[in-house]
Amino acid sequence: MPAPTAGVAGTWNSRWQKDLKQWQVGRPDAVSAQKVIRACQRADQWQYALAVFFDLPTRRLVADRKTLELTIDACVKPGLWSVAIELMERMQDESVTPDLSVSHAVLRVCKKSGRWQHAVHLLFHTPVTPDAGSFSSAISACEKGSAWEHVTAVLFAMPLEVLPPGTACGAAVSACKRGGHWHQAIALLDALLKMKATPDEISYNAAIVACGKKSWEASLQVFERMRVLHIRPDIISYGSITHACGASGQWERALFFFQDLRLAQLQANEILYSSLIKACDIGGEWQVALELLRQMHMDSVRADVVVYGTAISACEQDGYWMEALHLMNSMVESTIEMNLVCCNAAVSACDKGGQWQRALLLLNSASQLSLQGDTITYSAAISACQECYKWEESLELLRIMMGEKVEANEITYTTAISALEKAGYWTSALTMIARMSEVALEPTIASYGAAMSACDAAAAWTFAMNLLDEMLRKRLVPTGLIAGSALGALRDKRRAQELLSELLPYWFRLDHSQPVAQGLEQIASVCTVLASAPGILAVMKPAGLRTEELVASLERVGFQWPLYLVSRLDQPTSGVLPLALGGDGSTAVNWLQAQFAGRLVEKEYICLVEGRVGELGFSGKISTPLLTIRNGDQMRTEVSEMGRDARTEYEVRALYIAANLSLELSLLSVQPHTGRTHQIRVHMASIEHPIVGDLTYGSKRDPQQFPYADRLFLHCSRVRMKDFTFATFEARAPLPSKLSQVLEALEPLEPWLREWTTVILGATVTFLFSYFFYGWAALQALFELDGVYREVCPAEEPLCSDRGSRMIFLYSVDNTVTILSGTIFGILVDRTGPVVLCILGAVLQSLSLLLMGWTDGNPSNVMDPLLLAFVIGGVGGTALMIQSLKLAFIVAPARFALVMTVANCLVDSSSVVPLGLYRLYVAGVSRGAIFTGYAALCFALSMCLAYSWCGKPSARLHATNQQESDAAESKRENLSTSRPRLHGLSVREQLCTVEFAFAVTFMMTMVFRSNAYLGVIKELLQDLGDAKVDNLYTQVLTLLLPASTLLIPLFDICMKRGGFAVTFLVVLFLGLIWNVVMLIPSLGVQVVGFAAFTNFRGLLFASFFTFIGHTFGNRTFGRINSILWFLTFLTSLLMVPLTELSKAWTGDMTAMHVVLLIVCLPAVIMTLLLALHLRKYPAGDIIQSQQSRPEEAQKARPEV
Known part of the structure; x- marks a missing residue:
């Protein structure tokens, strides 16, 4: 019966007491007993009802069926199932057969108490034939006890003439729902229809809920079946299907049913709205969730704290903290009591939105609302502080958390460690x-x-x-x-x-899988595959497409392996995108993530920036820390001392000018060594050279005035790493045609004339001034005529026994200073470029020449002015010589060799210039005037060269396909169409190669032989009687020195026919010729030997510096040479002691010449080993490179 109102309940409460009192004092009969028991049952006084029933025998009354039924009904609400069964059994013992009403009453008690076993037993073991109500009660009892198997058994045990009512069908389906067996729920509905039963909307609602927990598609099928059977869905039906779709992330379908509900003119309740907002929360659609909340207010449906908590959680996922705080304010205005779940979601929203101050304010507000923050609250607040680098606040929150005895979990400590x-x-x-x-x-x-x-x-x-x-x-x-x-x-x-x-x-x-990309033609329609290896796939990402969208497109074409992002490119950036073949946690993913996080992956970008960054080949480094701030789904990075370490290296590849804007542009090759968000874009903007087309960090120029800025000019051109087999994996992406068209539309900043002016001027300065002190034989003659070092040095002077020894000592000091300073300048030229060295060399060399012209030597004084001039001149000349090494990376090698040949022949400072100065002095010009004019010329030409370097001669880089890209790269790297394998390695890795071992051995031995010969040739000629003919042979040999470079074109022939190995063998052969000729004591033969030496020296330096540039690359060219210069310095220290020992043992230079022959042996061995080694790597040898790709080589590479 329906629940009584308060007035009716009060009436029954007073009636049972009156009836009970009348029962106790009056003359009881069966009717009065039933009246009392009914009154007690309705007043929930089951104890008195049972007392009256058991008092019947003492009053000599017999309980009939009606009395027993009323007594059992009194046991329903307290769930006294055992008493009800006992009463029924007593009735049978007294030979009173219970009827259906009694059976129904006992079954209701079993259903109420969840005793489905007894309900089923009574259903089939009572003398009363059960009807539909009996089966319905038993089914409900099984449903309450989640005994879905027995539900179906009871249901199918019903006689055909007894059709189950709708409630029984609903209970049966609900039993399947409780057990999570949605398949059985659908099968049960089908069976009921076959039994011609009539499941109502309750049954279908239960089936929808049962299916919704496991399969939202099945829920849709059940819902559609309701419509087919003309069963009108009610608000519960719509709520159930909405919840099923929303819980599975199908928020669009949930909204569809919401619209269908409104068309059916049903009023949505707070439960349905809560399901919809929860669906949007799961789907990350916070805007839709807020719109539903507004619609809820418009429909006059009061939102409770659960609905607001769900909406705040939807905003929290993407860090929309402003919306989350607005919802909290709405709760306060609507007088809805705040709970800790809402507060935690709002704090998490502030955390993800980078609002640590507001997170702390919310934490304080929770305390004011009498809400004790829990682990989630404090963990989110600590995370908000650590994301904004507020580590002190993070630790203070942890201390407060412990002081308030809030249990800190692993997440809390992990967040504090991150701070x-x-x-x-x-x-x-x-x-x-x-x-x-x-x-x-x-x-x-x-x-x-x-x-x-x-x-x-x-x-x-x-x-x-x-x-x-x-x-x-x-x-x-x-x-x-x-x-x-x-x-x-x-x-x-x-x-x-x-x-x-x-x-x-x-x-x-x-994860034992080692996935290999197969069937790549499947993804050809989506993007270009650049390279693949075990566990790795590299594709070409176009500009304007998000990285995640590209991967999703690849997965939709049915690729056989899952694709996982280990690195991302910004949406406007194009280039190489490496992907791991495997899911999260797979071996491939961990392998690649480890290399990226460990900075073992080499990435190279091409970008066009505004302004002049530096001269061609200039390299720089940016190491300012970067801080990334998140605002919802947007991220912005800025330079900040609170940020994380970030390092970027760049090199100037070319220079252009936008004629319509008179804006200079620089094409850079950029290598990021860390992976911060927008790192290259922010770093370039921080040095006031933003990337062209960068509307976020750039100058935001009007596209109509600046048509080159219609997209970001940033392209990932190369990625290099290791695959599972530790083989090198390298993927290259050519410059997109659109970016190539941008470069073609620009004008090169410098014409070709400027490039050649720099090369010619650089070669002239190099030969005119840097090698000046190597022509000391002519200088000695000049000083002797002027009276410098004319007298024999004092016997007590340990470093000078005669003027010849003194000059040898000066030459040795100059050689030592040259090599030591070359070690430093080699490192400096890679970092600062040639301009600094050019200016430094001009100042020092001019000062040295002035000292040499206006001071006299004093061999008895340690602070000999001439010695100081040699030291300063050695440093200055070395600076001028080192800067000239970068000239080889401007024009083709053969043309550069031609320029260097002509310059050396005309103005070689180690031969022609000192001899010319000697002849000027003989003609009557004073020493001071000669060296002053020479110093002025040195300073003027060197400063002109520095200015020309600042003009940045350019080399254009247009690459519309891979061959043209290789050609441009070859021109920059100077020799090969296929990039040698050592270019991408660090200096430390290059030092551990066979090529460097050869360079060390060959350079140390050959330079020692060359310098030793120059150091003793003057004394050798004097011993053979050169002084008797007024130093004629000295002048002839001095004039022969420039002739060494006349045979530099022989180097080109050797390289084309035999590569580096054959060229070095030719150099060794020439060296052996002059070494053998030196042993013959004849002035005429010595002239022939010296001619062989000049050829040896020219080919030696031409081939060696070409080998270093080609093998190790422009990026480390200076540093590699600096190391080699230092090692040659160590061998140069042996020159003076070996000369003295040779005099002591043989009385002349014979022993010295034998030593120079012996040191050829290790150079020959290393040259043969190099020849064997280069066979494994064709790109390392020019001739093998040509033979491997003859057609491409002739088209793409410059002449060598």
Whole structure:
């Protein structure tokens, strides 16, 4: 019966007492007993009802069926199933057969108490034939006890003439729903229809809910069946289907049913709105969720705290903190009591939106609302602070959390460790890891990852290795990102790759697959495949397409492996996009993530920036920290001291000018060494050279005035890493045609005349001034005529026994200073470019020449002015010589060799110039005037060269296809159509190669032989009687020195026919000729030997510097040469002692000549080894490169 109102309940409460009192004092009969029991049952006084029933025998009354039924009904609400069954059994013992009403009453008690076993037993073991109501009660009892198997058994045990009512059908389906068996629920509906039963909307609603938990598609089928059977869906039906779709992320379908409900003129309730908003929350559609909340207010449906909490959670996912706070204000205005769930969601929204101050204000507001923050609240607030680098606030929150006895979990500690990592306090991060063990918390993989990242930033590799070992001992396999932090902490590429190989087996234990990209033609319709290897696929990402959208498109074409993003390109950026073949946590993903995080991947970008960055070949480095701020789904990066470490290197490749704007542009090759968001764009903007087309960080020029800015000119041209087999994987992407058209539309900043002016002027300055002090034989003659060092040095002077020895000493000092300074300048030219060296050389060399012209030598004084002039001149001349090495990267090598030949023949400072100065002095010009004029000329030409370097002669880079890209790269790198394999390596890696070992051996031996011969030739000629003919042979040999460069074109012939190995063997052969001729004591023969020496020296330096530039590349050219110069310095120290020993043993230079022959042996051996080695790498030898690609080589590469 329906529940009584308050007035009716009060009436029954007073009536049962009166009836009970009358029963106790009056003359009872069966009718009065039934009256009392009914009154007690309605007043929920079941104890008195049972007392009256059991008092019947004492009153000599017999309980009939009606009395028993009323008594059992009194047991329904308290669930006294055992008493009800006992009463029924007593009735049978007294030979009173219970009827259906009694049976129904007992079944209702069993249903109420959930005793489905007894209900089923009574259904089939009572003498009363059960009807539809009996079966319905038994089915409801089974449904309440989740006994869905017995529900179907009871239902199908019903006689055909007994059709189950709608409630029974609903209960049966609900039983399947409770057990999570949605298939059985649908099958049950089908069976009921076959039984010609009539399941109502309750049954279908239950089936929709049952299917919605596992299969939203099945829920749709059930809902559509209702319409087919003309069963009108009610608000519960729509609520159930909406919840089923929303819980599965089908928020669009949920909104469709919401619109259908409104068309059916049904009023949505708060439950349905809550399901819709929850669906939008799961689908990340916070805007739709807020719109539904507004619609809810328009429909006059009061939103409760659950609805607001769901809406705030929808805003929290994408960090829309302003909307989340607005919803909280609406709750306060609507007098809805705030709960901790809403507060936590709002704090998390502020966390993801980078609003740490508001997160702290919300935390304080929770306390004012008498809400005690829990672990989630504090963890979100700590995360908000650490994301904004507020590590002090993060630790203070952790302290407050512990003071308020809020339990901190692993997430809380991990967030605090991340805050310390971003602040650079790696020791405190390690302390926090140890503290977790003290509070009985086991550090998670994320905790170790945060601490290891802190060690990476501080290069604390020993502690990082300890953390890694601890993880492996605890059977925690590090992810690729965590392993990358350990690799980065090593700061050593070789050791990092060794550690990476040790971690590979751990990942293989979790994932044994080694995916290989096959069937690449499937994705050809989506994008271009650049390269593939085990576990790696590199594709060409077009500009204007989000990286995630490209991957989704590839997966839709049915590629056989999952694709995982390990690196991203900005939407407006094009180029190489490497993808891992595997899902999250697979070996391929961890392998690539470790290399990216450990900075083992080499990436090269091509970008066009505004303004002049530097001269051609100029390289720079930007290391300002970057801070990324998130605002919803938007991110912006800025330079900030609170940011993370970021390093970018760049090199000027070409220079252009936009004629309509008179705007200079620089084409750069950029290598990011860290992976910060928008790193290249922000770094270039920070040095006031924004990338063309960058509307976020750039100058935001009007596209109509600046048509080159219709897209971002940033292109990832190369990616290099290791695959599973540790083979080098390299993918290259040619410059898109649209960007190539931009370059073609621009005007080169410098015409070809400027390039050749720089080369010719540089060659002239180099030969006219840098080698001046190597012509000391002519200088000695000039000084002797002027009286400098004419007298024999005092016997007590240990460094000078005669003037010849003194000049040898000066030459040795100059050679030592030259090589030592060359070691420093070689490093400097890679970092600052040639301008600084050009200016420095001009100043020092001019000062040295002035000292040489206006001071006299004093061999008895340690501070000999002439010695100081030689030292300063050695440093200045070396600076001028080192800057000239970069000239080879402007024009083709053969043309450069021709210019250097002509310049050397005309103005060689080691032969022609000193001899010319000697002849001027003989003609009567004073020494001071000669050297003053020479110093003025040196300074003027060197400063002109510096100005020309500042003019940045350019080399254009247009690459519409791969061959043209290779050709442009070849011109820049100077020799080969296929880029040699050592160009992308670091200096440390290049030092561990066979090519460098050859360079060291060959350079040390050959330079020692060359310098030793120049040091002793004057004395050799004097011993043979040169002084008797007024130094005629000295002048002849001096004039022969420039002739060495006349045979430099022979170098080109050797390279084309035999490569580097054959060229070096020819150089050695020429060296052996003059070495043997030196042993013959004849002035005429010595002239022939010296001619062979000049050819040897010319080919030696031409071939050697070409080999260094071709093999190691422009980026490390100066540093490699500086190391070689230092090593040759060590051998040069042996020159003077070996000369003196030769005099002591043989009385002349014979022993010295034998030594020079012996040192050829290691050079010959290393040359043969180089020849064998270059066969493995055709790109390392020019002739092999030509033979491997003859057609492309003739078209794409410059003449060699």
